Amino acid sequence: MLENVAAVVLDGVHPFELGVLCEVFGLDRSDDGLPVHDFAVVSAEGRRLRTHAGFTVEVEHGPERLAEADLIAVPTGSDYTSRDYPEPLLAALRDAVDRGARVLSVCTGAFVLGAAGLLDGRRCTTHWLHADALALRHPRARVDADVLYVDEGPVVTSAGTAAAIDACLHLVRQEHGPEVANKIARRMVVPPHRDGGQAQYIDRPLPRTRCDTVGEVLAWMERHLDREMTVEQLAGRAHMSPRTFARRFLQETGTTPYRWLLRQRVLLAQELLEATDETVDAIAGRAGFGTYAALRHHFLRTLGTTPNAYRRTFRGPVRAA
Numbered sequence: 001m002l003e004n005v006a007a008v009v010l011d012g013v014h015p016f017e018l019g020v021l022c023e024v025f026g027l028d029r030s031d032d033g034l035p036v037h038d039f040a041v042v043s044a045e046g047r048r049l050r051t052h053a054g055f056t057v058e059v060e061h062g063p064e065r066l067a068e069a070d071l072i073a074v075p076t077g078s079d080y081t082s083r084d085y086p087e088p089l090l091a092a093l094r095d096a097v098d099r100g101a102r103v104l105s106v107c108t109g110a111f112v113l114g115a116a117g118l119l120d121g122r123r124c125t126t127h128w129l130h131a132d133a134l135a136l137r138h139p140r141a142r143v144d145a146d147v148l149y150v151d152e153g154p155v156v157t158s159a160g161t162a163a164a165i166d167a168c169l170h171l172v173r174q175e176h177g178p179e180v181a182n183k184i185a186r187r188m189v190v191p192p193h194r195d196g197g198q199a200q201y202i203d204r205p206l207p208r209t210r211c212d213t214v215g216e217v218l219a220w221m222e223r224h225l226d227r228e229m230t231v232e233q234l235a236g237r238a239h240m241s242p243r244t245f246a247r248r249f250l251q252e253t254g255t256t257p258y259r260w261l262l263r264q265r266v267l268l269a270q271e272l273l274e275a276t277d278e279t280v281d282a283i284a285g286r287a288g289f290g291t292y293a294a295l296r297h298h299f300l301r302t303l304g305t306t307p308n309a310y311r312r313t314f315r316g317p318v319r320a321a
Contacts, residue, residue: 002175004038006069012078017106021073024168044089052078066092076107090116097154104156106164114138122152127160146199159198197304213248225288266302273311
């Protein structure tokens with residue numbers, strides 16, 4: 001059972017992410033019949049630490065407290081993507097996993113777990129802004145930037161900020177059952193489980209081509225996303241053979257015409273869902289998907305959520321389709 005929890009902090013810790021850990025695991029809710037955790041905040045770099053918000057915190061416990069924890073949680077902090085970490089902390093994380101405890105990272109706290117070697121060969125996540133950096137710094141990790149959290153046995157990693165809530169409630173649900181997790185979620189006024197993943201929040205417009213070979217065709221495709229297109233038709237516009245066009249397109253955009261067009265259509269659908277009151281059926285037509293079923297299929301595949309759920313998240317109530 002999950003009874004003893006330690007949140008380990010370093011200089012520059014972010015208060016919100018630390019606060020999530022304190023809220024889920026550090027509050028006494030025994031009056032509501034909920035389990036109480038033996039919770040402690042632990043410093044790996046001295047008693048007094050700065051936060052990135054400009055104030056300091058006094059931390060009572062040192063790294064020795066980690067030896068008794070069933071769960072060690074690492075919230076994010078400033079410069080976690082590039083800094084070095086105290087070796088005693090990394091050793092304590094490795095020892096925890098070796099003795100059967102679990103470790104949890106929040107946002108760029110994943111870089112700490114990576115430095116301890118705990119992400120090697122494991123699927124993991126972090127904030128989408130830092131996913132490429134994590135993959136570059138720890139090439140043996142299998143970084144997934146599309147999810148809110150990843151549970152790989154003793155190692156749990158979560159995406160940015162509020163995804164810490166999702167990961168913590170997941171652990172509570174796993175260790176104490178859904179009823180306990182649901183009650184804590186109600187107290188926190190948050191959903192016990194969120195649909196979709198981090199993909200729906202990622203800001204990733206497609207890069208423009210650096211040369212002019214397919215530039216005019218790209219511009220035409222953007223203006224006519226609602227039309228059916230074939231490689232043969234696009235090649236004709238570029239005055240090339242289909243084979244040459246497909247090769248040049250891949251060289252200049254890094255993807256195929258079909259995938260480029262599909263991503264642009266999803267981006268347009270996202271914009272229309274956020275900024276207009278058009279029905280989802282109408283948006284499916286304008287974005288080139290034709291039907292709501294096709295839009296829903298590609299939305300789920302690309303963003304991990306449905307068009308209606310996306311609109312509720314980023315705009316509000318949905319008009320009938």
